[in-house]
Amino acid sequence: MNVSGRYDLVVIGGGSAGCVVAARASEDPAKRVLLVEAGPDPRPTPDVIADPKRQGEVILQSPFVRLYEVERPDGSTFPLISGRVMGGGSSVNNMSVIRPIRRDFDAWSRFGGPAWSYDALLPLMRAIEDDPDFGDQPLHGRGGPLRLHRSWKLDDPADPPARALIAAAADFGLPRCDDLNVPEPFGVCASPYSQVDGRRQSVADAYLEIARNRPNLTILSDATATRLDIAGGRVRGVELATPDGPSTAGADQVVVAAGTYHSPQLLMLSGIGPAGPIEAVGLRVAHQLDGVGENFQDHAVVYITFQGTTELREDYLIPKVRLIAKSRPDLEYGDLHVFMRPSIRVAGIPPLLPVSIHLLDVRSRGRLWLTSADPFDLPAVDPAILRHPDDVRAMLDAMDFVTRLTAHPKLAEFYGPLISPESPDGWEEHVTSSYITYNHAVGTCRMGSADDPLAVVDPELRVHGLDNLWIADASVLPVIPHATTNLAAILVGEVAARNIARA
Amino acid sequence: MKLAGRIEIAAPARDVWDLMIDPVSLAACVPGVQHVARVDDRTFKGTISAAVGPMEGQFEFASTIVSSEYPTDLQVETLGTDSVTRSQLQANVQAWLEPLDPGRTALAYRATVNVNGRLAIVGEMILRATAGVMIGELVKCLRARLEAGAGGRPAAADVAAGPPG
Numbered sequence: 171m172n173v174s175g176r177y178d179l180v181v182i183g184g185g186s187a188g189c190v191v192a193a194r195a196s197e198d199p200a201k202r203v204l205l206v207e208a209g210p211d212p213r214p215t216p217d218v219i220a221d222p223k224r225q226g227e228v229i230l231q232s233p234f235v236r237l238y239e240v241e242r243p244d245g246s247t248f249p250l251i252s253g254r255v256m257g258g259g260s261s262v263n264n265m266s267v268i269r270p271i272r273r274d275f276d277a278w279s280r281f282g283g284p285a286w287s288y289d290a291l292l293p294l295m296r297a298i299e300d301d302p303d304f305g306d307q308p309l310h311g312r313g314g315p316l317r318l319h320r321s322w323k324l325d326d327p328a329d330p331p332a333r334a335l336i337a338a339a340a341d342f343g344l345p346r347c348d349d350l351n352v353p354e355p356f357g358v359c360a361s362p363y364s365q366v367d368g369r370r371q372s373v374a375d376a377y378l379e380i381a382r383n384r385p386n387l388t389i390l391s392d393a394t395a396t397r398l399d400i401a402g403g404r405v406r407g408v409e410l411a412t413p414d415g416p417s418t419a420g421a422d423q424v425v426v427a428a429g430t431y432h433s434p435q436l437l438m439l440s441g442i443g444p445a446g447p448i449e450a451v452g453l454r455v456a457h458q459l460d461g462v463g464e465n466f467q468d469h470a471v472v473y474i475t476f477q478g479t480t481e482l483r484e485d486y487l488i489p490k491v492r493l494i495a496k497s498r499p500d501l502e503y504g505d506l507h508v509f510m511r512p513s514i515r516v517a518g519i520p521p522l523l524p525v526s527i528h529l530l531d532v533r534s535r536g537r538l539w540l541t542s543a544d545p546f547d548l549p550a551v552d553p554a555i556l557r558h559p560d561d562v563r564a565m566l567d568a569m570d571f572v573t574r575l576t577a578h579p580k581l582a583e584f585y586g587p588l589i590s591p592e593s594p595d596g597w598e599e600h601v602t603s604s605y606i607t608y609n610h611a612v613g614t615c616r617m618g619s620a621d622d623p624l625a626v627v628d629p630e631l632r633v634h635g636l637d638n639l640w641i642a643d644a645s646v647l648p649v650i651p652h653a654t655t656n657l658a659a660i661l662v663g664e665v666a667a668r669n670i671a672r673a
Numbered sequence: 674m675k676l677a678g679r680i681e682i683a684a685p686a687r688d689v690w691d692l693m694i695d696p697v698s699l700a701a702c703v704p705g706v707q708h709v710a711r712v713d714d715r716t717f718k719g720t721i722s723a724a725v726g727p728m729e730g731q732f733e734f735a736s737t738i739v740s741s742e743y744p745t746d747l748q749v750e751t752l753g754t755d756s757v758t759r760s761q762l763q764a765n766v767q768a769w770l771e772p773l774d775p776g777r778t779a780l781a782y783r784a785t786v787n788v789n790g791r792l793a794i795v796g797e798m799i800l801r802a803t804a805g806v807m808i809g810e811l812v813k814c815l816r817a818r819l820e821a822g823a824g825g826r827p828a829a830a831d832v833a834a835g836p837p838g
Binding site for chain 1: 797805
């Protein structure tokens with residue numbers, strides 16, 4: 171496909187935010203829009219993506235994820251994950267549709283001003299949703315592109331261990347939480363997922379599908395943006411590596427929506443960012459912005475495992491019951507997601523029952539940098555998970571809470587002694603040497619005012635000092651939300667689309 | 674993942690050693706190991722099946738004795754691949770014996786296990802959860818074989834498997 175020529179808007183990245191921007195911008199038939207996605211755009215959607223029962227396969231076996239190997243302090247490694255297919259993370263995630271909490275908007279407002287407050291963004295959140303259960307309530311929306319589907323509600327039948335969890339949690343002061351998309355969710359929650367008729371509804375399905383046939387929208391998949399051509403404080407065009415060879419797309423406005431890993435990478439490859447990391451790979455600084463690649467955040471996840479008295483068949487990656495809990499009773503908000511996981515079965519040993527603890531408060535800050543000037547080399551990431559001692563403390567407190575919860579008489583029927591970690595003396599070692607992440611990376615191109623030395627974009631999401639360059643993905647979020655991040659990314663896409671249309 | 678532990682067995686050190694360097698006999702004591710085959714005097718291969726919820730897989734591995742010097746040095750390296758993600762696991766186990774008296778022996782070990790690739794997304798959790806239980810079962814089996822043969826006194830309490838101190 172020949173994409174050279176001039177566009178009103180070039181969107182780099184067909185992920186959860188990029189699809190939104192391209193779909194919204196192309197609603198104006200007078201605007202020529204180019205959407206560039208590095209991964210494939212398979213149509214019809216492959217079954218491994220569309221079938222929720224195959225969620226494990228899409229992560230563990232499919233070619234639609236990218237892995238970024240990172241190291242723990244003890245030298246062990248694990249991969250961070252991003253989606254590399256049209257729809258981005260929304261095509262490979264577990265489909266949760268969870269709003270950031272009010273506290274997150276309060277935090278974002280401190281960086282981005284009142285336009286990022288809960289009240290200011292509530293209309294956009296409502297416009298995104300099609301919530302058949304709560305859509306008639308003031309906080310929720312009906313008729314938006316993204317369907318919220320609750321396959322299980324709190325009063326629906328559930329396995330005895332799940333029922334026991336709900337009962338035990340009530341004794342721990344965790345209330346019913348039928349709707350977790352309220353400003354301060356807390357308790358035993360039924361999870362909404364983006365599914366239609368039992369199939370995944372990615373953002374490519376929700377937003378892009380109806381835009382695909384617009385004559386003013388060009389979609390280019392399997393193409394990597396390799397550099398932004400900058401001159402005179404503006405981006406003149408986007409250099410692309412396409413299946414047909416190198417190409418350059420001229421652009422009046424450019425939106426980088428390549429995600430938390432690749433948006434800062436593309437900026438640095440274009441000379442936009444901190445001088446040290448750019449010059450270290452032999453490139454020249456075109457526009458110094460010290461915050462590019464800094465401020466990396468992700469939620470820490472730690473598994474603890476109990477000896478089981480029975481097997482749990484709960485879906486591994488798409489659990490019914492989500493506990494939103496507090497690591498300390500004096501906290502004003504839930505800082506944990508907790509899930510019962512299905513049993514591990516190995517012949518010759520009794521079933522083992524893991525519980526995963528997901529820490530939503532993140533005080534640690536990591537970073538990302540270029541490993542070379544080659545745009546096809548992955549950036550390096552130091553995610554700094556649990557590096558802040560308060561994060562470790564919170565995780566240890568969370569483990570204490572979970573072990574007390576599982577010792578509740580109703581749950582003790584299913585959960586035996588804690589076997590991993592076995593001894594209380596080993597809890598901290600277990601936490602710091604076995605964590606993984608929730609795969610909710612944010613923050614590497616964070617927003618802030620012009621006098622903020624680490625701000626990359628302004629509150630409108632325009633890159634500081636470059637008139638026609640925007641960033642629209644979770645990398646702009648200055649603080650990670652107390653929620654899964656796909657809906658936050660969609661919201662950022664909506665905000666960017668609105669702001670660009672107004673510009 | 675790092676593991677270390679020390680157990681006492683009511684059997685002579687030589688008997689413990691002979692069992693440990695007989696890979697097929699040793700493998701028979703590891704829960705879930707199937708299709709064990711001796712490749713040569715120092716190498717054996719086999720599979721372990723494991724499942725997490727709806728996901729099931731086999732783990733094919735080959736273990737090689739890379740050094741053995743009675744009674745102080747036994748090193749076994751294991752390389753494996755899982756059938757689901759085709760990820761790799763590497764394990765290095767060092768073990769040594771301390772003869773306590775003619776009928777009692779302490780077996781100490783230190784192990785490092787690394788999982789690479791996509792398996793590390795869930796593999797670390799599975800390994801940690803299963804390792805301690807499997808080692809416990811292995812110890813029970815070793816004792817049953819050795820102590821029955823030796824007619825020795827019951828061993829003292831174990832130092833549980835766990836991270837090295």
